[in-house]
Amino acid sequence: MATDCILLAIESSCDDTSAAVLKNGEVLSNKIANQQVHEAFGGVVPELASRAHQQHILPVVDQALKQAGIRMDELNAVAYTQGPGLMGSLLVGSSFAKGLSLSLGIPSIGVHHMDAHVMAHFIDNPKPQFPFLCLVVSGGHTQLVLMRDENSMEIIGKTRDDAAGEAFDKTAKLLGLPYPGGPLIDKLAQEGDPLKYRFNTSKMEGYDYSFSGLKTGILYFLQDAVKANPDFLKEEMPHVCASVQHTIVNYVLANLLRAAEDLGIQDIGIAGGVSANSGLRKAIEAEAGKRGWRAYIPDFSYCTDNAAMIGITGYYKFLNQDFSSIDAKPFAR
Ligand SMILES: Nc1ncnc2c1ncn2[C@@H]1O[C@H](COP(=O)(O)OP(=O)(O)OP(=O)(O)O)[C@@H](O)[C@H]1O
Numbered sequence: 001m002a003t004d005c006i007l008l009a010i011e012s013s014c015d016d017t018s019a020a021v022l023k024n025g026e027v028l029s030n031k032i033a034n035q036q037v038h039e040a041f042g043g044v045v046p047e048l049a050s051r052a053h054q055q056h057i058l059p060v061v062d063q064a065l066k067q068a069g070i071r072m073d074e075l076n077a078v079a080y081t082q083g084p085g086l087m088g089s090l091l092v093g094s095s096f097a098k099g100l101s102l103s104l105g106i107p108s109i110g111v112h113h114m115d116a117h118v119m120a121h122f123i124d125n126p127k128p129q130f131p132f133l134c135l136v137v138s139g140g141h142t143q144l145v146l147m148r149d150e151n152s153m154e155i156i157g158k159t160r161d162d163a164a165g166e167a168f169d170k171t172a173k174l175l176g177l178p179y180p181g182g183p184l185i186d187k188l189a190q191e192g193d194p195l196k197y198r199f200n201t202s203k204m205e206g207y208d209y210s211f212s213g214l215k216t217g218i219l220y221f222l223q224d225a226v227k228a229n230p231d232f233l234k235e236e237m238p239h240v241c242a243s244v245q246h247t248i249v250n251y252v253l254a255n256l257l258r259a260a261e262d263l264g265i266q267d268i269g270i271a272g273g274v275s276a277n278s279g280l281r282k283a284i285e286a287e288a289g290k291r292g293w294r295a296y297i298p299d300f301s302y303c304t305d306n307a308a309m310i311g312i313t314g315y316y317k318f319l320n321q322d323f324s325s326i327d328a329k330p331f332a333r
């Protein structure tokens with residue numbers, strides 16, 4: 001009988017320290033320590049992030065092992081985020097994982113953070129069938145990933161500048177909302193009219209995206225509106241949020257749907273932090289339903305950064321004996 005794979009996974013690419021334990025691909029625990037220290041700065045401060053990871057990593061790993069009911073000496077492998085991310089943050093998680101791997105004599109497995117966002121779909125059931133087309137919309141990326149099997153990921157479209165998450169966060173900043181503003185825009189949008197204001201998006205070649213024009217359009221629109229009516233934001237906030245959300249959701253979904261039609265794909269999904277957006281979740285379900293396709297949306301806890309998604313990616317690599325050398329270098333981009 002094949003031996004079990006009990007795997008510890010660590011995610012520390014940005015400002016969340018997370019540890020998860022998986023047994024044969026099943027998530028036994030998934031603990032996350034968020035960093036509040038950045039709120040006052042309106043964005044993540046890299047040096048503060050790495051310091052906070054150092055404080056959080058041991059307690060978070062301890063909690064994950066405890067909840068899973070697993071002892072350190074029962075682990076068969078340790079997976080960690082190798083990149084992309086903030087270098088100081090990645091160094092904390094990867095050094096910890098490599099130290100553990102050396103001391104326990106178990107393999108370490110470096111995982112690509114963006115592959116892991118897509119692989120979050122393979123944690124719960126039902127799992128997508130191949131070919132599977134996934135729209136990854138996060139704080140730093142917007143890309144369309146085509147999976148023909150568990151081990152292949154082809155990026156067929158991507159943003160040329162900002163990411164969808166940045167478009168949400170930058171709009172929130174213009175509206176005077178705290179960082180990260182994406183979830184707040186989502187909340188305020190519930191009360192607003194999504195068709196009240198129109199914003200232009202850029203049509204790019206192939207399946208690519210660009211958010212810089214939209215961002216500038218929103219900036220000028222708000223400047224003019226506030227000049228004409230100083231109370232504009234107070235009066236119109238929910239409508240602006242709903243209209244911006246509607247614009248971004250339609251824009252990111254359009255290429256996913258067009259690409260799926262072009263390639264004859266019927267299994268589509270969303271991943272990354274912005275896939276927590278309620279407008280996007282509803283829209284992909286509705287569009288897939290209309291066409292008789294299957295839409296996959298990860299559980300909320302697996303959308304934003306988390307170690308369970310690193311763990312499931314690490315598990316498939318473990319099955320392929322795709323281990324990393326001890327001098328595997330973290331990469332920022
Ligand atoms: N409900 C929501 N609506 C819109 N945006 C959201 C929502 N929840 C989270 N986000 C956005 O998701 C982003 C964070 O996602 P995630 O944690 O995957 O990004 P990241 O890890 O910083 O970036 P990357 O994965 O590209 O390195 C932020 O921009 C945040 O505003």
Ligand SMILES: [Mg+2]
Nearest residue numbers: 138273304305
């Ligand atoms: Mg992420």
